[in-house]
Amino acid sequence: MKFTINRDTFIKTLNDVSRAIATKTTIPILTGLKLDLTADQLTMTGSDADISIEASIPVTQDTAALQIAEPGSIVLPSRFFTEIVKRLPEKEMTITVTDTQQAVITSGQSEFTINGQISDEYPLLPEIAADHSLQLPADVLREVIAQTVIAVSTQDSRPILTGVHIVIHDGALLAVATDTHRLSQRVVRLDGAGDADYDINIPGRSLTELARTIPDTVATIDVRIAENQVLFRLGDTAFFSRLLEGNYPDTQRLLPTEHTTALTVAADAFQAAIERASLLSHESRNNVVRLVLTPEANTAVLSSTSPDVGTVQEEIAFKTLTGDTLDISFNPDYMKDALRVVGPSDVTMAFTSALRPFTIEPAEATSQFIQLITPIRTF
Amino acid sequence: MTAETAWPITQLQPRLVNRFERLISRDQLAHAYLFSGTQESGTTALAQWVGLRLFCSNVHNGQPCGQCAQCKQILSGNHPDFLKIQPTGATIKVDDIRDLRQEMARTGLEQAKRIFEIDQADLLTPGAANSLLKFIEEPPGPVLIILVTEQKQRLLSTILSRVQVIDFPPAPAANIAAQLTDEGVAPELAPLFSALGASVPTARALAEDQALSPLLDALDQWLAALGRHDWQAFILVQTQIMPLVKERPLQTLFFDLTIIALQDILVAQYTPAAPSHFPQHQATLTAVASQWPPTTATLAAAQALAAQARLQGNVAFQGLFERLTAQILSSFS
Numbered sequence: 001m002k003f004t005i006n007r008d009t010f011i012k013t014l015n016d017v018s019r020a021i022a023t024k025t026t027i028p029i030l031t032g033l034k035l036d037l038t039a040d041q042l043t044m045t046g047s048d049a050d051i052s053i054e055a056s057i058p059v060t061q062d063t064a065a066l067q068i069a070e071p072g073s074i075v076l077p078s079r080f081f082t083e084i085v086k087r088l089p090e091k092e093m094t095i096t097v098t099d100t101q102q103a104v105i106t107s108g109q110s111e112f113t114i115n116g117q118i119s120d121e122y123p124l125l126p127e128i129a130a131d132h133s134l135q136l137p138a139d140v141l142r143e144v145i146a147q148t149v150i151a152v153s154t155q156d157s158r159p160i161l162t163g164v165h166i167v168i169h170d171g172a173l174l175a176v177a178t179d180t181h182r183l184s185q186r187v188v189r190l191d192g193a194g195d196a197d198y199d200i201n202i203p204g205r206s207l208t209e210l211a212r213t214i215p216d217t218v219a220t221i222d223v224r225i226a227e228n229q230v231l232f233r234l235g236d237t238a239f240f241s242r243l244l245e246g247n248y249p250d251t252q253r254l255l256p257t258e259h260t261t262a263l264t265v266a267a268d269a270f271q272a273a274i275e276r277a278s279l280l281s282h283e284s285r286n287n288v289v290r291l292v293l294t295p296e297a298n299t300a301v302l303s304s305t306s307p308d309v310g311t312v313q314e315e316i317a318f319k320t321l322t323g324d325t326l327d328i329s330f331n332p333d334y335m336k337d338a339l340r341v342v343g344p345s346d347v348t349m350a351f352t353s354a355l356r357p358f359t360i361e362p363a364e365a366t367s368q369f370i371q372l373i374t375p376i377r378t379f
Numbered sequence: 380m381t382a383e384t385a386w387p388i389t390q391l392q393p394r395l396v397n398r399f400e401r402l403i404s405r406d407q408l409a410h411a412y413l414f415s416g417t418q419e420s421g422t423t424a425l426a427q428w429v430g431l432r433l434f435c436s437n438v439h440n441g442q443p444c445g446q447c448a449q450c451k452q453i454l455s456g457n458h459p460d461f462l463k464i465q466p467t468g469a470t471i472k473v474d475d476i477r478d479l480r481q482e483m484a485r486t487g488l489e490q491a492k493r494i495f496e497i498d499q500a501d502l503l504t505p506g507a508a509n510s511l512l513k514f515i516e517e518p519p520g521p522v523l524i525i526l527v528t529e530q531k532q533r534l535l536s537t538i539l540s541r542v543q544v545i546d547f548p549p550a551p552a553a554n555i556a557a558q559l560t561d562e563g564v565a566p567e568l569a570p571l572f573s574a575l576g577a578s579v580p581t582a583r584a585l586a587e588d589q590a591l592s593p594l595l596d597a598l599d600q601w602l603a604a605l606g607r608h609d610w611q612a613f614i615l616v617q618t619q620i621m622p623l624v625k626e627r628p629l630q631t632l633f634f635d636l637t638i639i640a641l642q643d644i645l646v647a648q649y650t651p652a653a654p655s656h657f658p659q660h661q662a663t664l665t666a667v668a669s670q671w672p673p674t675t676a677t678l679a680a681a682q683a684l685a686a687q688a689r690l691q692g693n694v695a696f697q698g699l700f701e702r703l704t705a706q707i708l709s710s711f712s
Contacts, residue, residue, distance in 0.1 A: 026462055026463070026464075026478075027456075027457055027458070027459055027462075028456065028457060029455075029457040030457075030459070047459075047488075049459045049482075049485075049488055050485065052488075120448050120451055121448075121451055121452050121455050121457045122457075123452070123457075123458075123459045123488050123489055124448065124489055126489075156477060156480055156481055156484075159480065159481065159483075159484030159519060160484065160519070162481075162484075203485070227486070227491065228486040228487050228488070228491060229486065229488075242485045242486050242487075242488060243485070243486040244484055244485060244486070244519075245483075245484055245485065245486055245519040245520030245521075246484065246519040246520065
């Protein structure tokens with residue numbers, strides 16, 4: 001294997017792939033970077049078993065100035081290789097792999113020889129056929145991920161809850177996550193999904209990493225689902241993630257269908273009020289804020305108490321308040337996360353009683369985004 | 380090379396290999412097994428063979444090929460769906476198991492089924508073992524869990540009741556002798572190695588450095604003194620034995636050797652013709668067997684086993700060994 005390439009282009013692709021490379025792993029070969037050279041492109045692969053990123057530089061790409069002398073493949077220790085490539089002197093570099101699985105990296109007057117491993121032992125990523133691929137706009141996917149991963153569980157006692165449950169059915173994509181204290185669900189229409197029917201659980205960490213990997217230049221993402229893995233195609237980059245085993249709990253029956261009290265506020269103003277109240281709640285033992293809604297008097301009062309520090313009380317400015325009087329307590333951090341992902345718009349909160357979960361939805365109810373927070377019993 | 384000769388395990392444990400081959404070809408494999416037996420009897424080798432057999436893309440006559448990409452990945456320890464958990468310190472802790480549980484909840488990278496092998500499962504801390512229970516009982520996906528241990532009795536009963544226990548017959552001494560000769564170690568040590576459990580790797584490393592015989596000589600001297608009912612034996616612990624066993628693995632090994640020797644003495648009192656584990660020190664053992672009353676031999680073996688359990692509970696070696704010496708010597712009066 002031998003090729004010459006523009007170093008800046010190579011480093012850019014290398015950085016994309018490096019995101020997936022494991023720093024510590026039980027599988028030694030995964031600390032390496034796989035280089036695979038065919039007659040018309042160079043493919044780099046990095047993986048930590050959970051996620052795998054595969055990026056290609058085609059010979060036709062002008063900025064890469066890729067010259068292929070001899071195809072082949074090798075696995076190189078990624079940490080050293082990355083450091084070396086970043087510090088080479090010239091604009092171009094040449095990599096030659098010898099029969100003894102050593103890579104000779106030359107650029108200008110400097111020459112490195114590093115030991116590699118045979119690429120046969122590197123995990124093979126599945127070839128997922130394109131015939132069942134789904135198209136998603138990049139910004140929609142980013143939004144869906146941001147809105148759902150906040151509710152993913154961080155505890156591994158129920159591993160299935162560390163993922164986002166994704167159901168594709170009847171031309172719509174439903175993404176839902178819950179850690180049993182809160183829930184976040186988003187539905188988007190999928191044009192051209194046809195009769196695609198899937199039910200999978202993607203680890204939350206994979207999705208967070210995916211959202212970071214999506215480049216701004218990519219407008220549409222091609223999603224393909226196989227038995228063990230899901231593949232997101234972002235231009236020349238392929239992002240694979242393993243799935244979570246097991247059945248996700250039925251979350252549809254958790255969503256309340258009716259309410260007795262409803263409050264509509266501007267999300268950013270309410271978020272600021274919550275943040276002020278949480279200054280004190282964070283100092284108390286149970287991190288709780290209290291919201292008292294009195295529609296007859298037309299008041300909504302947010303308060304929090306820390307026995308050591310003091311108290312805070314604030315009258316909330318709201319758009320509408322209807323229904324019965326209610327006195328409810330909840331964790332302000334959950335509310336803060338929920339309001340943050342709604343963005344700068346009005347939100348409607350619908351309550352049934354002080355001990356039942358309440359919903360948070362953007363006021364224009366067309367967006368198909370609903371969140372649920374479980375209140376805290378304080379009496 | 381034909382497939383039958385390719386895997387040493389097929390010669391070492393032919394019946395177990397056949398059994399697992401039948402289970403796999405009929406798709407009757409359970410999801411959790413405990414391989415109980417010494418390392419020498421092929422526990423980890425069989426676990427590897429099962430992994431190869433399940434993942435090999437070119438199974439021939441019920442034997443994995445060893446040549447395909449899947450086999451190579453397993454043989455080099457690089458298969459993403461065949462994970463091995465080995466103790467990093469004196470125990471396997473809850474943190475080590477946390478990663479394992481996360482892995483168990485994931486789908487495979489290349490294969491639908493995933494294999495998890497936990498070596499020296501007796502070293503699981505109670506917390507770690509308890510956190511595994513739920514996953515062993517009801518794994519979230521298609522997995523095969525193989526626990527490997529040399530000391531089955533040290534596992535929690537709640538673990539034992541959730542796995543199928545496969546007891547490995549000890550490897551025949553002749554096999555080990557052949558292997559030792561191959562490695563350039565004196566074949567006379569074969570009977571001893573087949574009786575030694577967990578300390579075999581330590582003993583083997585010592586034998587290669589010719590460092591095992593001083594240990595055996597010290598043991599010989601100590602036993603000879605005990606045979607003469609001589610309190611000099613108590614002094615020997617400090618002067619002869621302690622300088623040789625400064626490290627923990629050596630102490631464990633020396634205790635194992637002592638227990639085997641005391642058991643040999645006990646056996647020799649009833650069946651003098653029984654083969655000894657110490658061919659080079661046969662004379663001493665026979666002499667001690669004739670000098671001791673049977674009650675002493677029984678007491679010595681029982682006390683040595685009790686002391687070994689204490690050693691695993693981190694009691695200091697010298698104190699334990701001196702106590703054992705005193706107990707044996709006091710039993711004569």
